[in-house]
Amino acid sequence: AALLDDAVSYVLANFAFFGVAVGLVVFLRQVLHQENAEAANSVSMWMGTVYIFSLFCAFLSDSYMGRYITCIMFQFIFIVGLMLLSLLSWFLLVEPPGCGDGGGLRQCAAPSRRGVAVFYLSIYMAAFGNGGYQPSVATFGADQFDDADPGERRRKQAFFCLFYLSLNVGSLFYNSVLVFFEDRGRWVAGFWVSTAAAALALALFLLGTPRYRRVRPAGNPLTRIAQVFVAAYRKRHIVPPPGDHLHEVDGEGSAIRGVGKLAHSDQLRFLDKAATATEEDYHDGNAKNPWRLCTVTQVEEAKCVVSMVPIWICSIVYSVEFTQMSSLFVEQGAAMDTDILGLFNAPAASMSVFDVAGVLATLAFSHYVLVPAAARLTKNPRGVGELKRMGAGLVIALLGMVAAAVVEVHRRRRSGAGGRAMSVLWQAPQYAVMGASEVFVYVGQLEFFNVQSPEGVKSLGSSLCMASISLGNYASMVMVSAISGVASRRRTGGGTAGWILAELDRGHLDRSFITLAVLSAVDLVVFIVFARLFKGIEPEVEGISSSPQDDHIYIV
Numbered sequence: 142a143a144l145l146d147d148a149v150s151y152v153l154a155n156f157a158f159f160g161v162a163v164g165l166v167v168f169l170r171q172v173l174h175q176e177n178a179e180a181a182n183s184v185s186m187w188m189g190t191v192y193i194f195s196l197f198c199a200f201l202s203d204s205y206m207g208r209y210i211t212c213i214m215f216q217f218i219f220i221v222g223l224m225l226l227s228l229l230s231w232f233l234l235v236e237p238p239g240c241g242d243g244g245g246l247r248q249c250a251a252p253s254r255r256g257v258a259v260f261y262l263s264i265y266m267a268a269f270g271n272g273g274y275q276p277s278v279a280t281f282g283a284d285q286f287d288d289a290d291p292g293e294r295r296r297k298q299a300f301f302c303l304f305y306l307s308l309n310v311g312s313l314f315y316n317s318v319l320v321f322f323e324d325r326g327r328w329v330a331g332f333w334v335s336t337a338a339a340a341l342a343l344a345l346f347l348l349g350t351p352r353y354r355r356v357r358p359a360g361n362p363l364t365r366i367a368q369v370f371v372a373a374y375r376k377r378h379i380v381p382p383p384g385d386h387l388h389e390v391d392g393e394g395s396a397i398r399g400v401g402k403l404a405h406s407d408q409l410r411f412l413d414k415a416a417t418a419t420e421e422d423y424h425d426g427n428a429k430n431p432w433r434l435c436t437v438t439q440v441e442e443a444k445c446v447v448s449m450v451p452i453w454i455c456s457i458v459y460s461v462e463f464t465q466m467s468s469l470f471v472e473q474g475a476a477m478d479t480d481i482l483g484l485f486n487a488p489a490a491s492m493s494v495f496d497v498a499g500v501l502a503t504l505a506f507s508h509y510v511l512v513p514a515a516a517r518l519t520k521n522p523r524g525v526g527e528l529k530r531m532g533a534g535l536v537i538a539l540l541g542m543v544a545a546a547v548v549e550v551h552r553r554r555r556s557g558a559g560g561r562a563m564s565v566l567w568q569a570p571q572y573a574v575m576g577a578s579e580v581f582v583y584v585g586q587l588e589f590f591n592v593q594s595p596e597g598v599k600s601l602g603s604s605l606c607m608a609s610i611s612l613g614n615y616a617s618m619v620m621v622s623a624i625s626g627v628a629s630r631r632r633t634g635g636g637t638a639g640w641i642l643a644e645l646d647r648g649h650l651d652r653s654f655i656t657l658a659v660l661s662a663v664d665l666v667v668f669i670v671f672a673r674l675f676k677g678i679e680p681e682v683e684g685i686s687s688s689p690q691d692d693h694i695y696i697v
Contacts, residue, residue, distance in 0.1 A: 147278070147281075147282055147346065147349055148303060148304075148307050149345055150342045150343070150345040150346040150349075151278060151304070151307040151308065151311070151342070152307045152310045152311045152314070152342075153311065153338045153339070153341050153342035153345065154216065154219075154271075154274065154278075154311065154338070154339060154342040155307065155308045155309075155310075155311025155312060156311040156312075156314045156319075156335070156338045157219070157223060157311075157335040157336070157338040157339035157342065158219075158267075158271050158311070158335075158339075159311060159312045159319075160319050160331055160332065160334065160335030160338070161223070161226065161264065161267060161332070161335060162184075162187075162188065162191075162467060163312070163467060163471075163490050163493060164319075164323045164328075164331070164490050165183075165184050165187065165264075165467075166180045166181060166183075166184045166467065166468055166471050166472070166490075167241075167323065167471065167475075167488070167489070167490055168241065168323070168328060169183050169184070171240075171241035171242070171249065172230075172234055172235060172240070172241040172249045172252070172328065173234075173252055173257065173260070174249070174251060174252075177472050178621055178622075180468075180472075181468040181469060181472065181617075181618075181621050182618045182621055182622060184467055184468050184614075185464055185468060185614040185615065185617045185618035185621070186614070186615070186618055187264055187265070187268060187614075188464065188467065188610070188611075188614040189610075189611040189612065189613075189614030189615040189618070190265060190268045190269075190272070190611070191268040191271055191272045191607075191611070192272055192275075192607040192608055192609075192610040192611030192614070193272070193608060193611040193612075194268060194269050194272030194273055195272045195273065195275055195276045195603075195604040195607035195608060195611070196601070196604045196605075196607075196608050197273075198211060198215060198272060198273030198274075198276065198277065198604070199276045199277065199600040199601045199603065199604035200361075200362070200363065200600075200601060201273075202276070202277045202280070202358070202600040203358060203362055203597060203598055203599065203600045203601050204358055204360060204361045204362065204363075205358055205361075206358065207355065207356070207357060207358045208277045208278075208280055208281035208284065208355070208356065208600060209281060209350075209353060209355050211273060211274075211277040211600075212274055212277050212278050212281055212346060213343070213346070213347070214273070215269070215270045215271070215272075215273030215274040215277070216270065216274050216339070216342065216343045216346065217270070217343065218266060218269055218270030218273070219267055219269075219270025219271050219274060219339055220270070220336065220339045220340050220343065221266060221270070222263050222264065222265075222266030222267030222268070222269070222270055223263075223267050223332065223335055223336040223339055224336050225259070225262070225263035225266065226260070226263035226264060226267065226332050226336075227329065227332040227333045227335075227336050229256065229259050229260055229263055230260075230328050230329045230332055231329045233252070233253065233255075233256040233259070234249070234252055234256050234260060234328075235249060235326070235328050235329055236249060236250045237249075237250070238326075238329070239325070239326040239327065240326055241326050241328060242324060242325050242326035247326055272607065275607055276600050276601075276603040276604035276606070276607050277600055277603075279301075279304055279587060279591070279603045280591065280599045280600045280602075280603045281353075282300055282304060283297060283300060283301075283591050283599070284354055284355070284356050285300075285353070285354050286300065291522075294522075295522060298523060298588065299508065301584055301587050301588045301591070302504055302507070302508055302580075302584060304587070305500070305504070305579070305580065305583060305584045305587070306500075306501070306504055309497045309500040309501060309576075310497075312493065312496075312497050313494065313497040313501075319331050319334060319335070321488065321491070322334070323488070323490075324486075324488035324490075324491075356596070360597070362442070362597050362598045362601060365435075365439050365442060365443070365597070366442070366443045366446060368415070368431050368432050368435055368439070369412055369415045369435050369439055369440050369442075369443040370412075370415075370443070371432050372414070372415035372416075372431075372432060372433050372434060372435050373411060373412050373413075373414040373415040375432075375433055376414040376415070376417055376419070376433075377411075377414065379414050379417055379419070381410065381413035381414050381416075381417045382417060384405030384407075384413070384437070385405070387405060387413060387416040387417060387418075387437050387440075388416045388417070388418045388434055388435070388436055388437065389402065389416070389436050389437045389438065390436055401438075401596070402437070402438050403437065403438045403441035403442065403445075403595060404441070405437050405441065406441060406444060406676060408444060408448060408676050409444045409447060409448065412440050412443060412444055412447075413440060415434070415435040415439075415440050415443075416434070416435050416436060416437050416439075416440045417434075418434060421433070422434040438595075441595070442595045442597060442598065445593060445594065445595060445598075446594075446598060446601075448675060448676070449589075449590065449593060449594075449602070449605065451671040451675075452528070452531075452589070452668070452671055452672065452675060453590075453605045453608075453609055455664055455667055455668040455671060456531070456582065456586055456606075456609040457609050457612045457613050457616060458613070458616075458660050458661055458663075458664035459534070459535055459538055459578075459582050459609075459613070459661070459664070460609050460610045460611075460612065460613020460614070460616075461613045461614075461616045461617045461620065461657060461660070462538050462541065462542055462575070462613075462657050462661060463538075463575065463579070463610065463613060464610075464613050464614050464617040465542075465545070465617070465654075465657070466493055466496055466572065466575055467493075468617065468621075469545075469650060469653065469654075470492070470493075470545065470568065470571070470572065471489050471490050471492075472489075472650075473489075473545070473548070473549060473552070473568065473650060474489030474490075474492050474565045474568055475489040476552065476556075476562070477489070477552060477562055477563050477564065477565040477567070477568070478561065478562040478563060478564050478565060479565045480564075481565075481566070487565060489565060492565060492568045492569065492572055493572060494572075495568070495569040495570075495572035495573045495576065496572040496573065496575055496576040496579075497576060498573060498576065499572065499573035499574065499575065499576020499577045499579075500576040500577070500579055500580055501576075502573075502576075502577070503576065503577040503579075503580040503581075504580050504584075507580060507581075507584075511524065511525065512524035512525065527585040527586070527588050527589035527592070528585070528589065528672040528675065529672075530581045530582075530584070530585035531581060531582050531585040531586055531589070531668070531672075532665065532668060532669060532672060533581045534577075534578045534579070534580070534581030534582030534583075534585065535578070535582065535661060535664065535665045535668060536665065537574060537577050537578035537581065538574075538575060538578040538582065538661055539658050539661040539662060539665065540574055541571050541574035541575040541578060542654045542655070542657045542658040542661060543654070543655075543658050544570050544571040544574055545568075545571040545651075545654040546651040546652075546654035546655045546658065547651075548563075548567050548568060548570075548571060549650045549651035549654060550651045551563060551567070552567075553651070583606065586606045586609070587603065587606050590602035590603055590605050590606055591603055592677075593677050620653075620656075
C-alpha cells in the first residue's frame with residue numbers, strides 16, 4: 142500500500158514536472174520571443190540544472206537528512222517554484238491573456254526585464270526542488286525491499302521498471318491533456334494544473350508515512366572516500382599485503398553506520414594501501430587516524446564509486462541524444478504539418494506521446510517476454526544484466542538519431558519543392574525508438590547504480606543517473622552554440638549558412654542528428670570496453686546481504 146501511494150505520488154509529481162519541461166521551448170519562443178537556438182539552449186541549461194542539483198541533494202540525503210525528509214523538503218520547494226511561475230505568468234508574462242498559442246495567432250507583448258528575471262527564478266526554484274526529489278525518491282522506494290530475501294530482490298528489480306513507468310505515465314498525462322491547454326495559449330491554466338498536481342503528489346506521499354521503511358543516514362560519504370585517497374597517498378611507497386591481512390573492524394558490522402561489510406576485491410589495488418596497517422598507525426595505542434588507516438569496507442566503497450565513473454561518463458552522450466526530444470525534435474515538428482487526419486491540430490510537443498508509447502511497449506515486452514526468456518536461457522533470475530541492457534539501449538538510440546535525420550532530409554525536400562508540408566506523424570518512429578532506448582539505458586542505469594552502490598552512497602549512486610542527464614543537457618547546449626557560432630561566420634548566397642537556423646528550411650538539422658549518431662557509435666565502443674572491465678561489489682560472506690542492518694532501519 143505504501144508503494145502504491147509512492148507510485149501515484151510519483152506519477153503526479155512527474156505530470157507537474159513535464160507540465161513545465163516539455164512545453165518550455167515553445168513558451169520561450171512564443172511568450173519570451175527567443176530564437177530557436179537560444180530557446181533550445183535555455184531548455185538544455187534548465188534541464189541540466191534540474192539534474193545537477195540531484196548530486197548535491199543526494200549527498201544531503203545519504204549524509205544527514207535521510208531520504209524521507211529529503212523527499213518531503215524538496216517536493217515543497219518544487220511546489221513553491223511552480224506557484225511562483227503560475228502567478229508570474231498570470232500577472233506579468235502572458236499578456237494579453239491567451240497569447241503565445243501554437244499557431245502564432247495571438248502574439249504576446251514583449252516581457253519586462255523584471256518579468257524575465259522572476260521567470261528564471263521560478264523555474265530554477267522548481268528545478269532545485271525536482272532535482273533534489275528525484276534521486277531520493279528512487280532510492281527510498283528501493284529501501285522498501287529486503288535484499289536478503291530472494292523474492293524481494295526480484296520484486297525490487299520490477300520496482301525500477303514501475304518507477305520508470307510512473308515517470309512516463311506522468312508524461313503521458315501531460316501530452317494527452319496539458320499540452321493542448323498550452324497550444325491554445327492557456328499557459329496560466331496549465332501551470333496552475335501542474336502546481337495542483339505537485340501539491341497532491343506531496344499529500345499522497347505523506348499519506349504513506351506510517352507504512353514506510355526508513356533507513357538512517359550513514360554519514361558523509363565524500364569524507365570517507367577522501368580519507369581512502371589521502372591514506373593511500375600517504376602510504377604510496379608501501380606494498381599492500383594480501384586481502385585477508387588488510388585492516389577491518391571485528392564483528393559482523395562494518396565501521397560505517399548501517400552498512401554491511403564488503404569483501405575485498407583485486408581491482409584498483411593501489412587503494413588497498415589505505416587499509417594497510419603499519420606501526421605508525423598504532424603509535425597512540427588503539428587510537429587510529431582515519432586519514433591514515435581505513436577499513437577494507439571503506440576502501441571497497443571508494444573502489445565502487447571510482448569503478449562506476451567510466452560507465453557513468455559513457456551515458457552522457459546518450460543523454461545528449463535524449464535531450465533532443467525536448468528541443469530539436471520539437472522545433473522540427475513545429476516546421477511540419479500538424480493536422481492529424483483532418484480531425485485536429487496536434488502541438489509539436491505532443492508528439493512525445495509516441496516516446497511514452499515506446500517506453501510503455503518496451504517495458505511490457507522486457508518484463509513479460511525478454512527477462513523471463515533470458516532467465517531461462519542464462520539460469521540467472523535477473524535475465525539480462527544491467528550493462529548489457531544499457532549497451533542495447535545505446536544501439537537503439539543510434540537508430541533513433543538516424544531516423545530523425547532521414548525524416549529531416551525528406552521534410553526539407555518536400556518544403557523545397559513547394560509541396561504540402563510533411564505530416565508531423567512521420568516523427569512517430571524516431572520518438573518511439575528513443576522511448577525504447579530509454580527503457581534499456583535509464584532503467585538499466587538506475588538499477589545498476591542502485592545495486593552496485595554500497596548502502597552509504599545509494600542516493601549518490603542514483604543521482605549519477607540524473608547527473609548524466611544534466612551533463613547531457615549542458616553538452617547539447619555547447620553543441621548547439623558551437624554549430625550556431627560556425628554558422629554566424631559562414632555566409633552563402635547572401636544568407637547565413639548553418640545547421641540550426643530560425644528558418645529550419647534554410648538549415649541542416651539532419652547534419653546535427655547524423656553528428657549525434659556518429660558520436661553515439663564511438664560512445665558505444667568505449668562503453669563496451671569499460672563494461673567488460675567492470676567488476677561488481679560483493680558482501681563479505683556469500684548469502685549475507687549488504688543491506689543496512691536491522692538496528693539502522695525503522696518503521697514510522
